[in-house]
Amino acid sequence: xxxxxxxxxxxIFNGLSLGAIYGAVALALVLIxxxxxxxxxxxxxxxxxxxxxxxxxxxxxxxxxxxxxLIAMGLSAGLGxxxxxxxxxxxxxxxxxxxxxxxxxxxxxINAVAGDIWNxxxxxxxxxxxxxxxxxxxxxxxxxxxxxxxxxxxxxxxxWVTLALALFLLGLILNKTKAGxxxxxxxxxxxxxxxxxxxxxxTLGFGWAIASxxxxxxxxxxxxxxxxxxxxxxxxxxxxxxxxxxxxxLDSLGGAVLGGILVGIIQAVFVTWGGVVVFGQLYMSxxxxxxAFLVILIVLLFRxxxxxxxxxxxxx
Amino acid sequence: MSAPLVVVAKDSAEHKRWKYVQWAYLAGFxxxxxxxxxxxxxxxxxxALVLSVAILAVNLVVGFNGMLALGxxxxxxxxxxxxxxxxxxxxxxxxxxxxxxxxxxxxxxVIIGLPALRVKGLYLALVTIAQAxxxxxLVNIDELGIAARTxxxxxxxxxxxxxxPGFLExxxxxxxxxxxxxxxYWIIVLMLGITLLxxxxxxxxxxxxxxxxIRDNEAGAAVYGVNLPVAKxxxxxISASLGSLAGLMWCLDKGFVxxxxxxxxxxxxxxxxxxxxxxxxxxxxLVGGLFVVWVNxxxxxxxxxxxxxxxxxxxxxxxxIFGLILILFTFFAPGGIVSLARLVQSKLIKVVPLTPSGQxxxxxxxxxxxxxxxxxxxxxxxxxxxxxxxxxxxxxMAVNSLIVGVLAFGLRxxxxxxxxxxxxxxxxxxAHAAGNRADSVKGPASMxxxxxxxxxxxxxxxxxxxxxxxxDF
Numbered sequence: 001x002x003x004x005x006x007x008x009x010x011x012i013f014n015g016l017s018l019g020a021i022y023g024a025v026a027l028a029l030v031l032i033x034x035x036x037x038x039x040x041x042x043x044x045x046x047x048x049x050x051x052x053x054x055x056x057x058x059x060x061x062x063x064x065x066x067x068x069x070l071i072a073m074g075l076s077a078g079l080g081x082x083x084x085x086x087x088x089x090x091x092x093x094x095x096x097x098x099x100x101x102x103x104x105x106x107x108x109x110i111n112a113v114a115g116d117i118w119n120x121x122x123x124x125x126x127x128x129x130x131x132x133x134x135x136x137x138x139x140x141x142x143x144x145x146x147x148x149x150x151x152x153x154x155x156x157x158x159x160w161v162t163l164a165l166a167l168f169l170l171g172l173i174l175n176k177t178k179a180g181x182x183x184x185x186x187x188x189x190x191x192x193x194x195x196x197x198x199x200x201x202x203t204l205g206f207g208w209a210i211a212s213x214x215x216x217x218x219x220x221x222x223x224x225x226x227x228x229x230x231x232x233x234x235x236x237x238x239x240x241x242x243x244x245x246x247x248x249x250l251d252s253l254g255g256a257v258l259g260g261i262l263v264g265i266i267q268a269v270f271v272t273w274g275g276v277v278v279f280g281q282l283y284m285s286x287x288x289x290x291x292a293f294l295v296i297l298i299v300l301l302f303r304x305x306x307x308x309x310x311x312x313x314x315x316x
Numbered sequence: 317m318s319a320p321l322v323v324v325a326k327d328s329a330e331h332k333r334w335k336y337v338q339w340a341y342l343a344g345f346x347x348x349x350x351x352x353x354x355x356x357x358x359x360x361x362x363x364a365l366v367l368s369v370a371i372l373a374v375n376l377v378v379g380f381n382g383m384l385a386l387g388x389x390x391x392x393x394x395x396x397x398x399x400x401x402x403x404x405x406x407x408x409x410x411x412x413x414x415x416x417x418x419x420x421x422x423x424x425x426v427i428i429g430l431p432a433l434r435v436k437g438l439y440l441a442l443v444t445i446a447q448a449x450x451x452x453x454l455v456n457i458d459e460l461g462i463a464a465r466t467x468x469x470x471x472x473x474x475x476x477x478x479x480x481p482g483f484l485e486x487x488x489x490x491x492x493x494x495x496x497x498x499x500x501y502w503i504i505v506l507m508l509g510i511t512l513l514x515x516x517x518x519x520x521x522x523x524x525x526x527x528x529x530i531r532d533n534e535a536g537a538a539v540y541g542v543n544l545p546v547a548k549x550x551x552x553x554i555s556a557s558l559g560s561l562a563g564l565m566w567c568l569d570k571g572f573v574x575x576x577x578x579x580x581x582x583x584x585x586x587x588x589x590x591x592x593x594x595x596x597x598x599x600x601x602l603v604g605g606l607f608v609v610w611v612n613x614x615x616x617x618x619x620x621x622x623x624x625x626x627x628x629x630x631x632x633x634x635x636x637i638f639g640l641i642l643i644l645f646t647f648f649a650p651g652g653i654v655s656l657a658r659l660v661q662s663k664l665i666k667v668v669p670l671t672p673s674g675q676x677x678x679x680x681x682x683x684x685x686x687x688x689x690x691x692x693x694x695x696x697x698x699x700x701x702x703x704x705x706x707x708x709x710x711x712x713m714a715v716n717s718l719i720v721g722v723l724a725f726g727l728r729x730x731x732x733x734x735x736x737x738x739x740x741x742x743x744x745x746x747a748h749a750a751g752n753r754a755d756s757v758k759g760p761a762s763m764x765x766x767x768x769x770x771x772x773x774x775x776x777x778x779x780x781x782x783x784x785x786x787x788d789f
Binding site: 041090098105246296301 | 595
C-alpha cells in the first residue's frame, strides 16, 4: 500500500469544488422539497436546459457570459414557476405517486427535446473561470496558488466564491424579504401559513423559481469539468446531489450544501484517492456512483433524517 | 345507454356464459399470437410479456403497498446477468438457474429495502432511483471477476439455443419458421401464468392482506398488529425477486444481456407501463407491458414534416412522447387503461353479487326496464355497426399510413362485440316470449341475434382458418 499523502490535497480540492456544485444542485432539490414535500427528479434536466440556454446566449448569440448566465437563470426560474403552476399544483403533495410521475415525465420530455435540438454530442461552453485578468498571479502560465504543496486552481476558488455569493444572496432573500418570510412560513406549515394570509401557491412558485435558478448555476459551473454541455450531463450529478441532500437532510438548506460538499469529498478522497492507495490504480473511479448510492443507504439505515434534517414526528 | 345492457346474478348460468366468452377470447388471443404473427412480432410480444412480469413486480410495491419503487431495472439486470453467467459459463439449464435467480433477487431486495422502508415518504423513491442509475456502472467493474462474468461493456451472449423438445412440438407455432420465438413465447406465457397465479394468491394471503392494509392506512394496519417494517421489506423483496425473474425471462428471450439494457430508462419504461395499464391492478400490469412495447413501436414510425423541420419519432423524441403520455395519463386517466376498460364494461354488463344464502343482493327484476326496454335497439345497432366497421377497417388496410393502420386495427376489433349483440338479442326475445316486452322489440332483437351470431361465427371461422393455415391441413 502506498500512502501517497503528497497528492491528497489535490484530491481534497477537487472534491471540494465538485462537492460545491453538488451542493448547488442538492439545494435546488431541497428548496422544492421544503416547499412542496416532493422530490423533483427533473431538477437535473431543468439545470441542463439552463446550461444550454447559456450556451445559446453566450456561444451562439455572443452575449457576455455572466449576463447570459443571469438571463438563463431568470428564464429557468420562469420555467420553474410555469411547471409548478401548471403541472404539480393540481395534485395533492401528500400523495407522492402523481407528482413523482409528473417529474419523471418532465425528465423524459426535457431530455428528449434537448437531445432533438442539440444532439447528444458534448458542446464546449466557455469556462467562467478560464480567463483571469493579468493581475492574478500565475505560475508558469497556469492559474493556481500553491497550498500545502499542492496546486489549488483558481477555477476552484472561483466556483467557491460564486456559490458563496449565491448562498449569501439566497440567505438575504429568505431572511430579509417578505417573499422569503412567506417561503419559510409555508415550508414550516402550509396550512397555518394559508390561514394567516400567505399566498401559498405563489410562494411555492417562488420556491421552484429559486430552485431552478440554482440548478442552472450548478450546471453552468460543472460544465467545464465535463468538457462542455450535453443533454445527459446532469444524469450522474443528480444522483450525487440526491446523495448530498439525503446526507444533509432533505429539509435542511444548509445541510444540502454541506451534504453535497461531503459527497464530493467522499467521492474524491475515499474512492479516487483511496483507490490509488489500495490498488495503485485509478480504475476505482467506476465506483464513484456506487459510493453515492452507499451513502444514501447508510444514511437511511443509521440517521434517516440526515445530518441536519428535522426528525419527523407522525401524529395519527 | 347509461344502464348496462345485461344484468346477471353472480355465478348464474348466464354469468358463466359471459365468462366463457371472455376466456375464449383470451385463449384465442394466446393461441393465435404465435400462429398469426411474424417471428419478429412474436419477439416483440415476448418482450411485452417479460415487461409485464417486471411491471407486476413494480406494481406489487407501488400499486399494492403504496411505496414508490422506481428502480426495478436493476433487479431485472441482476436476474438477467446471473442467468447469462450461469447458463453460459457453468452450463446450467435455465430451469436450474430459476431458484438461484429468485433467491438472489430476494436477498438484494432485503438489502435495499431494509434501510429505505424504515422511513416513510419519498426515501424509497430516492434509493431506488439511485439504484437504477448505479446498476449499469457496477456491471463494468473489473475487480472480483465481475466484468468477466457480465461481459463488461460488451455484454454477454448466451450461445445455448432454446429449442422445443420433441414431445412439445404439438404447441401451436413451434414447428416451422417461427419455431424458436414461438417456443420461447410459450415458455414465457407459462411463467407469466404461474406468476399471476402466485401473486393473486399472495395478495389474498395473510401477508398480502397486510400489505394492502399498509397501503390503505399505515397507522391502522400497525394498530391491527401488522409489523410494518417486516411486511414492507418482505413485500419489497418478493417484488425484487419477481423483477429478477423478469430478468431471467429477458435473458431467455433475447439470449444476450448488456449493462446498457438495464439503465434508468428501462426503469422509467416500467413505471410508464404501470401507469398506462393501471396502478394497483393485476390486469394493469399485463396491459401495461403490451402497451409500452406497442407505443414504443408506433412512435418509431412517426415522421411528420413541418416545413424545414421533420418531427421524427425514431430518435430522442420517442422518449418525449413517453413523457407526454405519462403526464397526460397522470392528469386525465390516473386509473390507466384498465379503469377505462372497466368503464366500458360497466356499460355492457352488470354482475349482481350474491348474499350468503345464494340470492342476488338486489332482485334482478329491479334492473329490468320492462315494456320500455331499448336494449334490443342498442344490440341491433352494435350488431350492424360492428361488421360495417370491420369492412371499413379492411378497406383502410390498403392505405399505408401509421395512424390509419392503428385506426383500421381498432375498427376491425369491433367485431369482437358480436356475441354481445347476439346474447342480448336472445335475452330480449326470451323476455318478449315471457310477455315482458312490447311487440316492437321483436324485430330488432331477432336481427341483433342473427347478425351477432353471424359475426361470432365469423370470428370463430377466422380463428380456425388461421389455425388450419398454419398446420397446412
